Amino acid sequence: MRAGQRTLSSGQPVNGLLHGLDRVVDWVSQGVGGCLVAVEVILLFAGVVGRYMFDHPLVWTDEVAGILFLWLVSVGAVIALRRTEHMRMTVVLGRLGPRARRLAGCLAAILVVLVALCLIVPGLSYARQQAAVLTPVLQMPASWEVYGQLAALVLLLYVALRQLLSGANWIEIACVLIFSAVVWFALDRIENALDLGNADLPIYFVGVVGVCIFLGVPIAFSFATATFAYIHFTGTIPLSVVISQMDQGMSSIELLAVPMFIVLGLLLEMTGIARAMVNFLAALVGHRRGGLHYVLIAAMYLISGISGSKAADQAAVAPVLLPEMRRRGVPPGELAALLAASAAMSETIPPSLVLIIVGAVTGVSISALFTGGLLPAGLAAAGLAILVLFRTRTDRPEGAKANAREIGRLLMVALPALILPFIIRYAVLAGVTTATEVATVGVVYAVLIGLFVYRCFEWRRLFPILVETAALSGSILLIIGSASAMAWSLTQAGFAQTLTEMMTSLPGGRAGFLAVSVALFVVLGSVLEGLPAMVLFGPLLFPAAQQLGIHLVQYGIVAILAMGIGLFAPPFGVGFYQTCLIGKVSSDEAFGRIWPxxxxxxxxxxxxxxVPWISTGFVA
Structure with missing residues (x-):
């Protein structure tokens, strides 16, 4: 042993120990997360096979899948935090100087630490309470589910502490701690000195949430911070209630479709299914003026019906089309603008994750949303195609026209891929599978097609795909859990009734309500990335829409389209910047081109x- 290693003053042994712990945390979280995704696919597909093929339902599969799902969300949140992949707003953060960004990062890490502690400590008593509750089928203690989550939260706490200590020096940490203490003291004094009633709702759910989000704190932890602060300072409700509400928000079996469709979307690119579709479409119209623009719109429409994930859709299409479009002289900004608009257009194409989540949190039939979303997306796609026609009318046609034999060959190659969207939609609408299970049918189909038809299945990429699925699922569903707890707090405070009365009394009746809803969801979709806004306000606004006689399917489709526009609208829309990253295009180049x-x-x-018929005309 060298002399420098005999003391902690050098920091080397401590750093070595921490790096070793980092590797252990990575190995455990990624290994467990990837395995949980694989097990969920197997369980749900086994349930489909047992019920549909052997007429012998496996009644225990949903119960086990539900428990493992909450473990998956918790472990996925750890992986996402470790990779800094939790959804957050970075527009304001990017305009700050290096010192201010470090302080904001320090604040974010401290809040994550506090949220983890607020979940772990009350969570222990919550787990003991749940020990007396037995699951209906297997008679397992419900505490098993909670203890699995708590174990993941301990890993989350470690990762947050590591990011705090590695991202700022002690002076910066002290400054942020002092600032946090001042805010804590001020809130405590305000609540003790003044009887604000519901006037304190804007302080926590607008002020605290807004400051956190604009400073780059992950959205899930911004919501959780405001909820814990509100409950702590304004009432006597135990904090364990927050954990209970988060679990209820995430435990809907329909939400299990989220990781299933994410893994399916990632498999599309790996197995060559997306490439086969795009090549066939390019052979049909790629030689015309703006031909590849039409191919991009059509590809996003078709592939969105398979993967359910916008990021997966874009990642599947962009590498196939964008290089050839660049070669033909299409400006890079135009590529990113059309890709972003096509992603926004396809938000209502089943089996979009947004449709599933809207159905899960509002009680609207998911099958009805699937049926109602196709025609509105087709209308938007037609509008984009007409715009492309005008914008490319002076372009010179490029590329050789494929002959009938070549088109036929590409059709035969693409046929297994083109069948998949219809298999998925038929399986749900015909009642063969639920919206949760149908993605597993797609996963098995994609694996078989990749192995035996396209012979493009890289086994070494399978585990990273499972881990990526766990991370993305954790980041999405933790937002849903924290937004559910926040919505519960707003409901308990009477805000839901106030909002309903205010929205139903707007001038203009149904038209005024829809206009305000559209504006609200565009703004919230831009700031909160869509899904959190729907989880937060959907349960509050949908009853108001129903009171006014608006068909809930129409209202859901309108809200989703509005959120999609906000999500991909600069300067705040995160989807716009995500698209630029996927397309490897500067956001400045795309900024001016996306507005048309x-x-x-x-x-x-x-x-x-x-026109309600567009979204409800084919709904039974």
Whole structure:
């Protein structure tokens, strides 16, 4: 042993120990997360096979899948935090100087630590309470589910502490701690000195949430911070109630479709299914003026019906089309603008994750949303195609026209891929599978097609795909859990009734309500990335829409389209910057080119809002 290693003053042994712990945390979280995703696929597919093929339902599969699902969300949140992949707003953060960014990062890490502690400590008593509750089928103590989550939260706490200590020096940490203590003291004094009633709701759910989000704190932890602060300072409700509400928000079996469709979307690119579709479409119209623009729109429409994930859709299409479009001289900004607009257009194409989540949190039939979403997306796609026709009317056609024999060959190659969207939609609408299970059918189909038809299945990429699924699922569903707890707090405070009365009394009746809803969801979709806004406000606004006689399927489709426009609208829309990263295009180049496409989507949205039949005409 060298002399420098005999003392902790050098920091080397401590750093070595921490790096070793980091590797252990990575190994445990990624290993457990990847395995949980694989087990969930197997369980759900086994349930489909047992019920449909052997007429012998495996009644225990949903119960086990539900328990493992909450473990998966918790472990996925750890992986996402370790990779800094939790959803957050970075627009304001990117404009700050290096010192201010470090302080904001320090604040974010401290809040994550506090949220983890607020979940772990009350969670222990919550687990003891749940020990007396037995699951209906297997008679397992419900505490098993909670203890699995708590174990993951301990890992989350460690990761947050490591990011805090590695991302700032002691002076910066001290400054942020002092600032946090001042805010804590101020809130405590305000609540003790003044009887604000519901006037304190804006302090916590607008002020605290807004400051946290604009400073780059992950959205899930911003919501959780505001909820814990509100309950602590304004009432006597135990903090364990927050954990209970988060679990209830995430435990809907329909939400298990989220990781299933994410893994399916990632498999599309690996197995060559997406490439086969795009190559066939390119052979049909790629030689015309703006031909590849039409191919991109059509590919996003078709592939969105398979993967359910916008990021997966874009990642599957962009590497196939964008290089050839660049070669043909299409400006990079135009590529990113059309890709972003196409992703916003396809938000309502089943089996979109947003449709599933809207159905899960509002009680609207998911099958009805699947049926109602196709025509509005088709209207928006037609609008984008018309705009492309005008914008490319002076372009010179490029590329050789494929002959009938070549088109036929590519059709035969693409046929297994083209069948998949219809298999998925038929399985749900015919009642063969639930919306949760149908993705597992797609996963098995994609694996078989990749192995035996396209012979493009890289086994070494399978585990990273499972880990990526766990991370993305954790980041999405933790937002849903924290937003559910926040919505419960707002409901307990009477805000839901106040909001309903205010929205139903707007001038203009149904038209005024829809107009305000569209504006609200566009703004919230931009700031909160869509899903949190729907989880937070969907249960509050959908009853108001029903009171006014608005069909809930129409209202859901209108809200989703509005959120999609906000999500991909600069300067705040995170989806816009995500698209630029996927397309490897500077956001400055795309900023000025996306507005005509968004304008077309706004026109399509207004038509869908004004004509209910477009979204409800085929709903039984």
């Amino acid at each position: 496409y968004l304008a077309v989507l706004v026109v399509a949205l207004i038509i869908v809002a004004a």
